[in-house]
Amino acid sequence: SQTIHQWPATLVQPVGSPLSLECTVEGTSNPNLYWYRQAAGRGLQLLFYSVGIGQISSEVPQNLSASRPQDRQFILSSKKLLLSDSGFYLCAWSVNLGKPQHFGDGTRLSIL
């Protein structure tokens, strides 16, 4: 069966520090991959999605970037974190058309 792993589960970082969140999927090939952010008390915002290795689409302009170095690995990064980057970050994957997305357990990021 397919599984999705995100780490770390929680992270506390100072303003201006770099960031790297990792997400990996097992048990499937060539998944669509997604990064979402959930700000406190708000809904989910799609940040990036990828339909293949090296293919990244950005949904909103921001301080973050994403990369997909391998088929089942999706990385969210920042060179210098801002206070506004705090939130709950969720990775998700889906097979192709008509299939729902499956989410990881999320990373809670706090910026001090």
Place this chain on the structure above:
Amino acid sequence: GDSVTQMEGPVTLSEEAFLTINCTYTATGYPSLFWYVQYPGEGLQLLLKATKADDKGSNKGFEATYRKETTSFHLEKGSVQVSDSAVYFCALSDTQGAQKLVFGQGTRLTINP
């Protein structure tokens, strides 16, 4: 663009009460519709889905019917339990490209014993 509107929360009910969480959408074409649930401190889990008009999704006693004429996908449960306390998200997905999900803002549900 596509959008999803959910009823404002939080919603507080007593155990065994009837639950309705309203969801309406705006979309071009014929999207698939989903309800996701997020338990405290966890990621989202798919609760149920419907892929075409008049489809009824159901799971764990929850139901929602895809109503094209009213562009709605309301979530219902006949008798809620304390363990149903969570945040519920309505979402739609277009059927092309990367299948991006558009979420509602979420409705926090608390069930008191």
